[in-house]
Each structure stands twice: as structure tokens, then as C-alpha cells.
Amino acid sequence: MLRSPVAAMASIRAGVAASTVFAALMRRDLRVARLELPFFLVRVALQPLLFTIVFGYLLPRMGFIGRGSAATGGVHYSTALLPGILAISLTLSSIQSVALPMVQDFGWTREIEDRLLAPVSTSLIAVEKVVMGTLQGCVAALFVLPIARLIMGPIPDLTLSNLGTVASSPCLAPWHSPRSASCWAPRSILSRSASCSASSLLP
Amino acid sequence: MSSAIRTDGLGKVYPPTGRLRRSASEREGWLAPLTGEGRALRASGPIVALEGLDLDIAEGEFFGLLGPNGAGKTTTIGILTTRIRATSGSAIVAGANVATEPQIVRQRIGVVPQRPNPDRALNVIENLCFHAAYFGLPNALANRRAKALLEEFDIGDRAHAKVDDLSGGQQQRLMIARALIHEPQVIFLDEPTVGLDPQARLALWKVLRDLNAQGRTLVMTTHYMEEADQLCDRLAIIDQGKLLAVDTPQGLKEQAPGGTLVELELDGDGRAVAAAAELHPDVSRAGAKGNTVRIYSDRGSAIIPTLIQFAEKSGRTVKDIHLSRPSLETLFIGLTGRKLD
Numbered sequence A: 001m002l003r004s005p006v007a008a009m010a011s012i013r014a015g016v017a018a019s020t021v022f023a024a025l026m027r028r029d030l031r032v033a034r035l036e037l038p039f040f041l042v043r044v045a046l047q048p049l050l051f052t053i054v055f056g057y058l059l060p061r062m063g064f065i066g067r068g069s070a071a072t073g074g075v076h077y078s079t080a081l082l083p084g085i086l087a088i089s090l091t092l093s094s095i096q097s098v099a100l101p102m103v104q105d106f107g108w109t110r111e112i113e114d115r116l117l118a119p120v121s122t123s124l125i126a127v128e129k130v131v132m133g134t135l136q137g138c139v140a141a142l143f144v145l146p147i148a149r150l151i152m153g154p155i156p157d158l159t160l161s162n163l164g165t166v167a168s169s170p171c172l173a174p175w176h177s178p179r180s181a182s183c184w185a186p187r188s189i190l191s192r193s194a195s196c197s198a199s200s201l202l203p
Numbered sequence B: 001m002s003s004a005i006r007t008d009g010l011g012k013v014y015p016p017t018g019r020l021r022r023s024a025s026e027r028e029g030w031l032a033p034l035t036g037e038g039r040a041l042r043a044s045g046p047i048v049a050l051e052g053l054d055l056d057i058a059e060g061e062f063f064g065l066l067g068p069n070g071a072g073k074t075t076t077i078g079i080l081t082t083r084i085r086a087t088s089g090s091a092i093v094a095g096a097n098v099a100t101e102p103q104i105v106r107q108r109i110g111v112v113p114q115r116p117n118p119d120r121a122l123n124v125i126e127n128l129c130f131h132a133a134y135f136g137l138p139n140a141l142a143n144r145r146a147k148a149l150l151e152e153f154d155i156g157d158r159a160h161a162k163v164d165d166l167s168g169g170q171q172q173r174l175m176i177a178r179a180l181i182h183e184p185q186v187i188f189l190d191e192p193t194v195g196l197d198p199q200a201r202l203a204l205w206k207v208l209r210d211l212n213a214q215g216r217t218l219v220m221t222t223h224y225m226e227e228a229d230q231l232c233d234r235l236a237i238i239d240q241g242k243l244l245a246v247d248t249p250q251g252l253k254e255q256a257p258g259g260t261l262v263e264l265e266l267d268g269d270g271r272a273v274a275a276a277a278e279l280h281p282d283v284s285r286a287g288a289k290g291n292t293v294r295i296y297s298d299r300g301s302a303i304i305p306t307l308i309q310f311a312e313k314s315g316r317t318v319k320d321i322h323l324s325r326p327s328l329e330t331l332f333i334g335l336t337g338r339k340l341d
Helices: A006-013 A018-035 A037-062 A077-109 A122-152 A160-175 A178-184 A194-201 B018-027 B031-035 B037-042 B073-080 B102-108 B124-134 B139-152 B168-180 B198-213 B225-231 B249-255 B271-278 B300-313 B328-336
Strands: B003-014 B047-058 B062-066 B088-093 B109-112 B186-190 B217-222 B234-239 B242-247 B260-266 B283-289 B292-297 B318-324
Touching: A018 A037, A018 A122, A018 B124, A037 A077, A037 A122, A077 A122, A122 A160, B003 B073, B003 B217, B047 B073, B047 B088, B047 B217, B047 B234, B047 B242, B062 B073, B062 B225, B073 B088, B073 B186, B073 B217, B102 B109, B109 B168, B124 B139, B124 B168, B139 B168, B168 B186, B168 B198, B198 B217, B198 B225, B217 B225, B225 B328, B234 B249, B234 B328, B242 B249, B242 B328, B249 B328, B260 B300, B260 B328, B271 B283, B271 B292, B271 B300, B292 B300, B292 B328, B300 B318, B318 B328
Parallel strands: B062 B217, B062 B234, B109 B186, B186 B217
Antiparallel strands: B003 B047, B003 B088, B234 B242, B260 B292, B260 B318, B283 B292
């Protein structure tokens, strides 16, 4: 029927390396992510934008929240707020970009079955989805930093010289629980009460 | 000829689902008394989908699994394609064990699902190319094969269309193209013609015949007698998870009990009529189920006046008569006692 290079087909029949299949699965998800890029950006930007406007700008302006004083142990409010917003956008965007489509796939569209037929162990397909979710979460979290800086004004320690450390925190955080996003943020931003404030902000 | 598929006492029992859902409906206490759903689910035990299925399908064979809805056809295909774990028994597909070497099996089989499930985020040709990539085909080769397959299945001009814009028949052909992209030895088709118009169905039949002519093993489930009769080299009739008969369509037809099936619809219980008819020399078999009497006779329609007499003698009126020539359908009714629909 089809004239295909016999040697290539024969070598494929003999078996495929898991890494090759993993790369193909990633390529597919990246392609879909690229097609959905505008929606992804709107989704990713809108929520932290609202959070920072309400909690980082409006409430302090209206005097409901102090800007940080001796009473709070000298912690600047924005340094406590930022890790929480970072963590929440990380978690939610990962869920939205990977978990919800998978609910659809397993529920009624069954689209993922073409990948479940790939000649690798099923857990590899699951791992690929985790990696993809992590990646998208990281991208989302990185969007939060400039938005927060724009709206909340200068945040102590969120400076260009610290950029490397700050940017790496959302990238490393997803490998732990979302709450531990705070563990990876620069010490000086978080050392005092960040984790407590982050958890109080999480629903 | 060596066998492409061999199963040994394959069984599948689905665990009861009632418990899980019952607790959910109990949580929403107001719903349960309203619908009685909770009570109905409480009664549902484990579902036995397959009971000791033994199959031996030769290489290059076009094999059909025939049975009504819920007979266990889809479960059988699911196990053979490594998507469902069997609870008992074993299966060898294309030389590998589905339970212990699923990766090798997946590399050698192609699957066409019951309902088209293309990757709707991608366009038509991407669907094929990415599927090829999951099987390790290099990009250039994947692209070439995808184009050739699309041309072969007459959807070459839709290569860059969205999958949702394809018609049902085109989507089904895309699914077959996808199943073929990695040149599998065995192809599974789960009710491939359901929901297709007659023309699309005929086109699909031709595609399937061609594939078989190329020496591929095809396993197809269907509940259309005509389709099984037309296409398959051999057929297995399954009902309620059990294998009832395996043979060529011709062989099965010959097994069909005594000739023409005459079905009488009476205005009351038909047991007396069936008992009287059974004694008649021209009747090979007779039985009654409620108001319906089924009689197999070698004399075909000539037996009808006699049967009407029997009915009148036992005080019944014949409301309807239906004749079926010897066919897979009559065999199926003979084996299972019910119609295939």
C-alpha cells in the first residue's frame, strides 16, 4: 500500500525508547499550549492582576491593611502577600491547563486514548502531564512578578539584582506542595512570617 | 498458519459501583427518596462482563465478534488492546502477552475506537503525525505516511481542517488512518460502522476488505448481522460474556436450527400452540415466549396454514406472522433466545 522505508519501520517495530515517546508527548502538549497561547495569557494574567489590585493596592489604600510596622515585627505587607499570590496562581494555572482538560479526556471525549495506546508504560504518560503542568505553572508564576511590582509599588528585595533568585523560586516550587513556594523565595523576603501569611491567604 | 490472537479463559468482572454512588446520594439526602436512585444502586452487585472466553484467531484473518449490546464485545477488545485488565485468564496478541508485555502489544496493534476520539486540539494531519511520533516514527517518515494515508482515505484535501469540521464518516476514516500509521500487524475495530450512513458504510467496508487483502489481521465487533456475514472470514457469537459459537458465516448458517423461522404473534399465551406444533412432522423445533411462538420448519411458508389451525384450536388468534430465511439472525435467535438489536 504505502512505500515506506522498510528499515525504518522494522527498527520501530523492534521497540521505541521511552525518551522518544516522552519527547513526542511533550511536543504535542507544547504545540497545543502554543495554539492556546492568547487564552493562556489572559487566564494567567487576569487572576493575579485582580489579587494584587484588591489585596496589594485597594485594601492598603483604604487603610484596612497596614503597610507593615513595628507591630507586625517590621514585616513589609507586600513581602508577605507576594508569595501567597505567587503560590495561588501557580497552583490554579497548573490545574487549569492540565488537570481540567484531563477530566474532560477521561470523562467523555476519550481523546487521551490515542496516547494511552503509545508503546510506553502508562505512568510515563502521567509523568509527562505532571511535567507539563509544572511548566505551565512556572510560566504563570513568572507573570505575577512584574504585575505585582507594577501595582504594589516597590517590594523590598524584589529587585533586578535579586531577579535570578526570585525567578527560580516559582520554577522550583511546584516540585513541592504549592505552599512551599515560600520556602524557595529569597530568605530576606520570607524569612519572618511569609509562610504563615501565604497559608492564611490560600483558601 | 500461526495465530495472531490467542486467549485462554479470559474473564472480566467489574466491581460493583453501587456503594460509591450510594454514599454520594446519601450525602445529598434529599435526592435519594425523590428518585429512588439510592435504592436501585444498592442492589447492583459486581458485573460479570466476560466469562472464560477462549479465542484463537489466525494471522491474516478477518474475524468478527458478534453480539447484542452489553454482550462483552467492547470489554474483549479492551483487554486485547491492553486498555482493560482482565480479572482472569490470559491473552497473547501479536506474539506478546497483554498483561505482562503491554508495550510490545501496543507497538504491534492499531485500534479504531467505537466513537471517534481524535485529538480535537490538533488538525487532521497533526493528528496522524503526532500519533506516529508516539510510536517513534521520525518526522519526515510520519509526514509522508500521513499524507499518503489521507489520500488513500479520500480526506487528503482536508489535511489542515479542524477535526470538528469533518463529517462522521470522514472522522471514522481518520481514525482508521491513525490506527494504520505505524503499520500494525493486527487491527481492532470496535463497531466501526455505527452511526454512518449507508454510503459511508459501504466505503468503509471496501477499506476494510482492502486492508485484509494486504494480509493484516482484522478483528471487528459489530451487531449488524449483514456486516458480519459480508466481511468476516470467521465469526464468534458472544452473549452475556460467553462464547456461544465460532465458525465461518456459512458454517454458522448451516448450524441454524431447521430452516425457516416462523414467528407468530398471538393474542395470549402461546405455550399450548408451541406444544401442539412441536409434534408436527414438518416442525423441527418450537418454543414460546409470552405471546410469541417461534417455530423452525423446513417447509418454509407452507407450514403457515397448519400453524394458524393450531392456534385456533387452542382458542388464540394470530395477530402477526414473520418469516425469516435461514441466516445468522435466525441462528442468533436460536442460540440466545432473543433478537439482535
